[in-house]
Amino acid sequence: MQRILFCLLCCLPGFLYAQVNWSGSWITNTTDTTATKAPFFRKVFHTGKPLQRAVAYVSGVGYHILYVNGKPVTDAVLEQGYTRYDKRLLYNTYDITALLASGDNVVAAELGNGWYNVQSHAVWEFHKAPWRNTPRMLINILLTYKDGSKETIVTDRSWKCTTGPSQYNNLYTGEIYDARAELPGWNKLAYNDASWQPALETNSPGGILVPQEMPSIKIIRRIKPVSVKQVSKDEYLFDMGQNFAGVVTLKVKGAAGTKVTLSYREVLKDGKIDLAHNTEHMRSWPGELPFQTDIYILKGGAGTETFTPQFTYHGFQYVSVKTTADVKLDKTSLEGLFYSTGFEEAGHFTSSDPMINKLYEAARQSYRSNFLSIPTDCPQREKNGWTADAHISAEIGLWNYKSASGYRKWLNDIRDAQAPNGAIPGIVPSNGWGSDSRDYTFGPAWGSALPIITWYLYLYEGDTATMRENYDAIKKYTDLLTSGAENYIFKKGLGDWMSIVETPVPFTSTACYYTDAVLVSKMARILGKNEDAVAYAALAEKISTAFNKEYYDPQTMQYNVTTATALSTTIYHKLVPEPALNKTVAQLAKKISDNHYHADFGVLGTKYVLPSLSDNGHVELAMKMLTDTGYAGWAHWIAHGATTLFEDWPGQYTHNHIFFGDYCAWFYKTLAGIRPDEAAPGFKHFFIQPLFVSQLTFAKADYQCRYGKIVSAWKRVGKQVVLEVEVPANTTATLRLQGKEDQLLQAGKHKLTI
Structure with missing residues (x-):
């Protein structure tokens, strides 16, 4: 029954979206992409008969906020999902039946620039994006009456438009809001819009219209400041106590025209926010709003005014609030709004070790901060969909959240960005920056996001549809690598990014190229493409x-590159010859021990080293390295107050990066021991093989697969370990314990003493 319900729920959105028969025109308020004020739109319409249902289909780019009779149609923020707009456009579906009245109604919208009209300047040059144009929208409201008749309200020149209090909005800089320019009641029926202008009918951004099937961005948590202090006559410093992505809501009282400037940063310098931190990629023009800054101008009066930026987000822990007049602020003056794609929870992990638990929460905090419509690298400096960051952190997302729909959407973005010859840019969506197919600038450690995440969706979700959809693109990319390799050695691209000790790029690039060929062969066999399966197995x-x-x-059974990344690369990618496996693992273990359990590897090593050790008899060493608080290492950050993961071991760059966080997936697979089985994907069958490390007295994980909840929990009781396992209906699990025979577990709850 649960499986049937799952299928019905998956099919239902497609059924609703299939009813759309788009009509009307795209509308905007100007053709000037340098115009900074956010436009308002509204239209009054009449429902003269009893209404059965009303559904609004909306595509508004960059961002839109839709109201019906003065009420927002959703609690989502930063709608619409980000795509390459000239290739693919998302639309949202809102049931607005309950918001409509019998008789006259008004539908209203405000548009922001988002990624569609980036007006600031940075090294990525999104201000030169080929899709760039003024914000615009297309709306169809389908009214179904109880007598069976239908009517569609569409966007066209009958809509009216003007501008309001939002004077400027930009993702990299921020927002300027002048409350003196507010139009009270502008989105309500009684408002007099006689002075407004007719909307301009305009062109579509160009992409195909498809439903936004992934969740929207939501406020997932509200955060109170832990402290506030007045650092000068006109400046207050707020510490939110944690690093996160989002904005703040400001509550303030003061004279009309008072300007309040909010500056957001991750770190302090000499007791104030470090305004230079993370700005190295900005190329601000004179007079441009500074990086991560919002400005609110008070309208004045006796009451408290409230301001929440609507069309931007920041990455921060600290907020500086400067005022041009005497204003009193306290801890109640700011509230943090944590933004993230609204994925439901899928899994949870806990243990007896406080450091392990803090590391777990830091990885989740970083992941949530870095999935806002697309998987990003960081929520402040770049906000880009770097491909390596995405595939290295994908398992974190799949274990902890129901994030598969987000990855399916982003894989579409990769295909949209892929060059005709198969090349994949380093960031997706891409405006063209980072696409150098001649030099393979980013190489297979980055571009392999397409095959790797496609494979994860098969492994975790049993998803062959996405595999089939992406197969030709994956094959084309792998063929490009073959054409660029020299005697099957691929020498270009980025390697073990942010490592302390470098590993040669050809070493890691060739290993990733190998895995791509292996995955093409596996996918071909699953899809019934037997000739390809044989050919790519031979290529591998x-x-x-x-x-x-x-x-x-x-002769020596040793590799001539012996960094921790190199040794773990051969193990993780299964390139090491079987007779040399134990020796290579021992080399890796000795290297970690000799380095006093500190990390000297970069992003690839963070994915490879832990499982290479723990899967081959060295889980105690892996745990010691993971929890050692000396430099360099993950626990070093936590011991020094970090609540998120850094981009680099010294902490020089961003302090909210997810690509060092794969240990979070390792907790599920190794400490709790829940492992998918590629022979029975989607957890139709899975393995339970926890490793009972001496540092822990208990560990527990639960995971909601498509069949139900999986639980693996163990605790020490005297000299024994009690293991409790829950196997969902219609699945089986194999229990694998060191020194024991495998045991098949049927659906149900199991308790074993070891």
Whole structure:
């Protein structure tokens, strides 16, 4: 029954979206992309008969806020989802039946620039994006009456428009809001819009219209400041106590025209926010609003005024609030709004070790801060969909959240960004920056996001539809790598980014190229493309042979590159010859021990080292490295107050990056021991193989797969370990414990003493 319900719920959105028969025109208020004020739109319409249902289909880019009779139609923020607008446009579906009255009604909207009309300047040059144009929208409101008749309200020149109090909005800088320019009741029926202008009919951004099937961005948490202090006559410093993505709501009372400037940062310098931190990629023009800054201008009066930026978000822990007149602020004056894509929870992990639990929460906080419509690298400096960051952190998302729909959407974005020859840019969506197919600028450690995440969706969700949809693009990308390789060694691209000790790029690039070939072969076999399966398996074998010819000495059974990343690369990618596996693992273990359990690897090593150790008899060493508070390491950040993960070990760059966080998935797979089975994907069958590390007295994980909840929980009782396992209906699990025979577990609850 649960499986049937799952299928029905998956099909229902498609059924609703299939009813759309778009009509009307796209509308805007200007053709000037340098115009800074956010436009208002409204239209009055009449419902003269008893209404059965009313549904609004809306595509508004960059961002839109829709109202019916003065009430917002959703609690989502930063709608519409980000895509390459000239290739693909998302639309949202809102049931507005309850908001309509019999007789006259008004529908109103405000538009923001978002990614569609970036007006600030940075190294990524989104101000030169090929899709750039003025904000615009297309709305169809389908009215279904009880007598069976239908009527559609559409956007066209009959709509009216003007501008309001939002004087400027931009993702990289912020928002300027002049409350003196407010139009009270502008989105309500009684408002007199006689002075407004007719809307301009305009062109579509160009992309195909498809439903936004992933969740919208929501306020997932409200955060109170932990402290506030007045650092000068006109400046207050708020500490939110944690690093997160979003904005703040300001409550303030003062004279009309008083300007309040909110500056958001992650770190302090000499007791004030460090205004230079994370600004190295900005190329601000004279007079441009500074990086991560919102400005509110008071309208004045006796009451308290409230301001929440609507069309931007920031990454921060600290907020400086400067005022041009005497204003009294306290801890109740600011409230943080944590923004993230509204994924439901899928899994949870806890243990007896406080540091492990803090690391777990830091990874989740970083992940939530870095999935706002797309998987991003950081929520302040870049906000870009870097491909390596996305695939390295994807398992964090799939274990902790029901994030598959977000990844399906983003894989569409990759295909939209893919060049005709198969090249994939380093950031997706892409305005063209980072697309250098001649030099393979980012290489397979980055571009492999397409095959790797497609494979994860198969492994975790049993999703063959996405595999089929992406197969040709994955094959084209792998073929491009083959054409660029020299005797099956791929020498270009980015490597172990942010490492302390460098590993040669050809070493890691070739390993990723090998895995791409392996995945194409596996996918081909699953999809019934047997010739491709054989051909790409043969290609993988050639790459493996070339790799070991280049880097491996069969006489000594050792590799000639011996960094922690290199050794773990050979193990993780299954390139090391079987006779040399134990020796290579021992080399890796010794290197970690000799380095006093500190990390010297970069982003690839953070994915490879822990499982290479724990899967081969060194879980105690992996745990010691993970929890050691010395420099460099994950626990070092936490011990020094971090609530999110950093971009680099020293903490010089952003303090809210997710790509060092794969240990969070390792908690589920190794400490709790829940592992998917690629032979029975989607957890139709799975493995329970926890490792009972001495540092823990208990560990527990639960995971909501598509069949139900999986639980693996163990605790020490005297000299024994009690393991409790829950296997969902219509699935089976194999219990694998060191030194024990495998045991098949049927659906139900199991309690074992070991």
